[in-house]
Amino acid sequence: MSSGDSSPGPRNGADRSGAAAPARPPRRQREISWLPILVSIASVVVVFGTIAHFVARSEQWPRIKRQFFNWDAMVESFPDVLRGFWLNLEIWVICIVSIGTWALLLTLFRVLRGPLFAPLRVFAIVYVDLFRGIPALLLVVLFAFGIPALRIPNLPSSALFWGIVAMTLSYSAYATEVYRSGIDAVHDGQRAAAKALGLTQLQALRYAILPQAIRNVVPALLNLAVALQKDVALLSVVGVRDAVREAQIYMNQTFNYSSYLVAAALFLVTTIPLARFVDYLTRRDRERRLQGGMI
Amino acid sequence: MTRVVVDRLTKFFGEKRVLDGIDLSIGAHEVVALIGASGSGKSTLLRCINRLVDFDAGRILLDGVSIDHDSFGANGLYRRIGIVFQSFNLFPHLSVLQNITLAPRKVHGVPRREAEEAARGLLAMFGMSECISQYPEQLSGGQQQRVAIIRSLATNPDVLLLDEVTGALDPELIGEVLRIIRDLKDKGMTMVIVTHEMGFARDVSDRVCYLEGGRIIEDGPPRELFSRPQHPRTQKFLERIIAAGRL
Numbered sequence: 001m002s003s004g005d006s007s008p009g010p011r012n013g014a015d016r017s018g019a020a021a022p023a024r025p026p027r028r029q030r031e032i033s034w035l036p037i038l039v040s041i042a043s044v045v046v047v048f049g050t051i052a053h054f055v056a057r058s059e060q061w062p063r064i065k066r067q068f069f070n071w072d073a074m075v076e077s078f079p080d081v082l083r084g085f086w087l088n089l090e091i092w093v094i095c096i097v098s099i100g101t102w103a104l105l106l107t108l109f110r111v112l113r114g115p116l117f118a119p120l121r122v123f124a125i126v127y128v129d130l131f132r133g134i135p136a137l138l139l140v141v142l143f144a145f146g147i148p149a150l151r152i153p154n155l156p157s158s159a160l161f162w163g164i165v166a167m168t169l170s171y172s173a174y175a176t177e178v179y180r181s182g183i184d185a186v187h188d189g190q191r192a193a194a195k196a197l198g199l200t201q202l203q204a205l206r207y208a209i210l211p212q213a214i215r216n217v218v219p220a221l222l223n224l225a226v227a228l229q230k231d232v233a234l235l236s237v238v239g240v241r242d243a244v245r246e247a248q249i250y251m252n253q254t255f256n257y258s259s260y261l262v263a264a265a266l267f268l269v270t271t272i273p274l275a276r277f278v279d280y281l282t283r284r285d286r287e288r289r290l291q292g293g294m295i
Numbered sequence: 296m297t298r299v300v301v302d303r304l305t306k307f308f309g310e311k312r313v314l315d316g317i318d319l320s321i322g323a324h325e326v327v328a329l330i331g332a333s334g335s336g337k338s339t340l341l342r343c344i345n346r347l348v349d350f351d352a353g354r355i356l357l358d359g360v361s362i363d364h365d366s367f368g369a370n371g372l373y374r375r376i377g378i379v380f381q382s383f384n385l386f387p388h389l390s391v392l393q394n395i396t397l398a399p400r401k402v403h404g405v406p407r408r409e410a411e412e413a414a415r416g417l418l419a420m421f422g423m424s425e426c427i428s429q430y431p432e433q434l435s436g437g438q439q440q441r442v443a444i445i446r447s448l449a450t451n452p453d454v455l456l457l458d459e460v461t462g463a464l465d466p467e468l469i470g471e472v473l474r475i476i477r478d479l480k481d482k483g484m485t486m487v488i489v490t491h492e493m494g495f496a497r498d499v500s501d502r503v504c505y506l507e508g509g510r511i512i513e514d515g516p517p518r519e520l521f522s523r524p525q526h527p528r529t530q531k532f533l534e535r536i537i538a539a540g541r542l
Contacts, residue, residue, distance in 0.1 A: 192347060193380065194386075196345060196373060197446070197450070198373030198398055198450070199397075199402055203401055207386075207397060211388045212387065
């Protein structure tokens with residue numbers, strides 16, 4: 001404020017002559033600058049307007065519009081697609097639980113030290129390499145078609161079941177790496193303290209290391225969950241009647257693709273809030289770390 | 296009575312010999328300070344004594360029994376020898392009470408109520424009762440370190456190892472931690488202290504060992520070692536310390 005006093009400019013003078021009481025702090029900081037906002041809005045309008053213009057001007061647009069953006073078809077297909085989407089959500093929740101558990105177990109295999117656990121460690125390493133390297137779609141097809149074809153007695157034969165197994169196996173490979181990065185990020189001193197207190201390796205993991213590690217990786221795990229929510233749709237290729245499959249059934253009957261857009265909209269309605277929530281958690285986590293300083 | 300005997304202890308980090316035939320014996324209720332420059336091996340020696348790190352040759356005896364003897368079981372040694380670290384290493388997700396009761400409850404099977412009762416007693420004894428339900432990040436460095444000391448006392452150890460426990464503290468917080476260590480000395484705790492606080496080492500310890508290059512160069516009562524060091528290397532080290540205004 002002293003610099004303002006020493007350099008009286010027109011702006012400064014205007015502030016002084018304003019009606020604001022002298023006791024009130026200057027409000028310059030809280031003023032919103034409109035120019036950048038206007039520029040952003042204008043550029044968005046220009047870019048998308050141009051794209052829309054060219055799309056709408058194309059020769060095929062009226063046909064595409066009928067086939068993809070048919071409101072009546074959307075309304076008609078909505079109940080079936082929604083029912084399918086509900087199945088998506090159920091599969092999603094089941095997968096989150098099974099992936100969270102299986103990946104945690106794999107992580108334990110991976111991080112336990114000592115010659116006794118060497119076979120488990122090797123298993124976990126090979127597992128992650130293998131399942132991270134195979135496309136999830138391929139796993140879904142192999143499991144859902146392959147295993148029931150073996151006709152092993154007492155084994156479930158539903159495509160839904162084996163599809164969930166395939167997704168779990170595939171995503172657990174990624175989740176294991178996430179868990180492990182969280183464990184690696186826990187300071188070595190914590191391990192030394194746990195050991196010095198007499199905790200065994202497993203006790204140290206359970207009571208000292210894992211609670212901190214999981215807190216570290218919650219945002220990353222939720223990110224995986226967002227991706228998983230969409231990938232559940234892969235099960236549609238093995239005949240699971242999820243949103244995508246229902247949309248496809250409608251399309252096959254009517255040759256109208258609008259049902260797919262219904263499915264897309266349903267996915268967006270759930271993933272966007274979820275993604276925002278992850279962003280929020282990540283930001284909060286970063287702030288916590290900055291505040292917490294070094295311990 | 297001799298509590299801890301270190302006998303020709305040798306340890307390598309790769310090619311480097313960090314401990315080179317250390318001989319040291321520590322009597323019950325004795326307080327021994329280990330001093331020396333960084334890298335002299337004093338912290339490693341401390342961590343060998345409670346098997347936080349393994350050594351390559353020599354032996355360490357606790358009450359005449361080798362510390363790797365089966366009779367200690369998986370965690371018996373850790374109950375009898377506690378350690379406090381420079382960086383506190385409290386568990387940040389656990390409250391003060393949970394930090395203190397974790398080892399008694401999970402490692403030694405003390406019932407929860409009993410463990411908490413004991414923890415309350417210890418906190419009261421060291422004037423820390425008001426921190427009981429707080430989390431480490433809510434405490435000052437000095438308070439955290441005092442909680443860490445209490446945590447290591449919760450299993451009733453016979454020997455306490457202190458590894459530069461004031462090294463990470465602001466100067467004005469060092470006093471409260473040193474006071475607790477003095478209290479422990481008065482209560483008869485056997486302690487091995489690695490420290491850079493020479494004044495404190497002189498005041499609180501019964502014996503001071505000067506380490507350099509993984510060997511104990513000089514070993515004597517603090518008055519003699521600090522005022523009339525015999526070995527030229529000890530003299531040189533202390534001259535540097537005095538020049539730095541640390542004594």
